Amino acid sequence: MLSIVWIILLSSSLCNCLDNGLAKTPPMGWLSWERFRCNTDCVNDPDNCISEQLFQTMTDIVVADGYASVGYEYINIDDCWLEKHRSHEGKLVADRKRFPNGIKALSDYIHSRGLKFGIYEDYGNYTCAGYPGIIGYEEKDALQFAEWNVDYVKLDGCYALPYDMDLGYSTFGRLLNGTGKSMVYSCSWPVYQIYAGIQPNYSAIQTHCNLWRNYDDIQDSWASVENIIDYYGNNQDLIAPNAGPGHWNDPDMLIIGNFGLSYEQAKTQFAIWSILAAPLLMSVDLRTIRPQFKHILQNRKIIAVDQDPLGIQGRRIYKHKGIEIWSRPIGPLYQNFYSYAIAFVNRRTDGTPSDISVTLKELGLINYSGYRVEDLYENVDYGVLYPNTKIKVKVNPSGVVMLKGEVQFPADL
Numbered sequence: 001m002l003s004i005v006w007i008i009l010l011s012s013s014l015c016n017c018l019d020n021g022l023a024k025t026p027p028m029g030w031l032s033w034e035r036f037r038c039n040t041d042c043v044n045d046p047d048n049c050i051s052e053q054l055f056q057t058m059t060d061i062v063v064a065d066g067y068a069s070v071g072y073e074y075i076n077i078d079d080c081w082l083e084k085h086r087s088h089e090g091k092l093v094a095d096r097k098r099f100p101n102g103i104k105a106l107s108d109y110i111h112s113r114g115l116k117f118g119i120y121e122d123y124g125n126y127t128c129a130g131y132p133g134i135i136g137y138e139e140k141d142a143l144q145f146a147e148w149n150v151d152y153v154k155l156d157g158c159y160a161l162p163y164d165m166d167l168g169y170s171t172f173g174r175l176l177n178g179t180g181k182s183m184v185y186s187c188s189w190p191v192y193q194i195y196a197g198i199q200p201n202y203s204a205i206q207t208h209c210n211l212w213r214n215y216d217d218i219q220d221s222w223a224s225v226e227n228i229i230d231y232y233g234n235n236q237d238l239i240a241p242n243a244g245p246g247h248w249n250d251p252d253m254l255i256i257g258n259f260g261l262s263y264e265q266a267k268t269q270f271a272i273w274s275i276l277a278a279p280l281l282m283s284v285d286l287r288t289i290r291p292q293f294k295h296i297l298q299n300r301k302i303i304a305v306d307q308d309p310l311g312i313q314g315r316r317i318y319k320h321k322g323i324e325i326w327s328r329p330i331g332p333l334y335q336n337f338y339s340y341a342i343a344f345v346n347r348r349t350d351g352t353p354s355d356i357s358v359t360l361k362e363l364g365l366i367n368y369s370g371y372r373v374e375d376l377y378e379n380v381d382y383g384v385l386y387p388n389t390k391i392k393v394k395v396n397p398s399g400v401v402m403l404k405g406e407v408q409f410p411a412d413l
């Protein structure tokens, strides 16, 4: 009898994976890094420095201005929240001047507004900006995060050895889980390995992390967004199959509403991120964002594509002379026919919009009962179209047209 119990226990512990039941759809929220960086100068720049006030303010706006009601729920600190040294007992301490009430108070504030709280650390000796990393303190720090009621941990990979990450990242994920407090686990494991010339073990990564960075940090420019789009398109055979409910590729933050993207480009970032089933982490000053950018970030139809419960990452299915078509299978399904979100992207810069004409069949929409087609930005309903119907869209330079084709069931069903 005892040995049977032992065998059951043993087999249930064979999977040392994360399996925390979180991030069944890509996480949505706000993250400080791209917009606010490592601004620690609260004396000269009190409104923009990394401080508890900044996170409280963003929390308030996420709730008051409608972001929470469309799905944004995490308020996440990035780098530069720490004191340069641990306490005498080896604990992590938030900067005493900029977070005078400490992390637990901030976490409580965010939770009291109905949102969730995320924090940043680094697997190595230091964070990328030079604050204490977790190495040597993994267990202590995991417990500390649980005590602070953290809901989401981004673990960066500066000042660490990429070869050690297979063990280090998986161990820390297990420690987080072992605290009994469920925390979304965001890893930078593959990106540092890729830069070190190591082929990441994506099957291990997707069992231990809820999301992971594959590529460069996003910067405030269209060139940076284009680079990321190209990376995910050019490497899709390797990358796309790893995404699914509970585990996502992370092409980095949304920079919509900052200085670098035009209105068209911002729409393109949002459309492609939703095709990629990407986490939607806004990094923007919500106090000053212009209404048209807010409108993009709150587009419920595109958010629904991103959050599609099937969790299948989309792909670039066409690329020629600056025109790209991206496609993502989504629900509802009829038999084995999916519905689809389709993004037509114009990477050309020749001033006038470009026409793209294509039949549904050419896009892979082959169900004879047809598809109800609508434009997700323009709110145009094209009605039910069939595989042989040719559709024509006009796409602005560096812009996008995004359609959804919802599979139709045969009339006699």
Ligand code: GLA
Pocket: 033, 078, 079, 127, 128, 129, 156, 188, 217
């Ligand atoms: C790395 C990460 C960024 C950000 C910074 C903070 O570069 O990739 O997302 O967290 O570190 O220093």
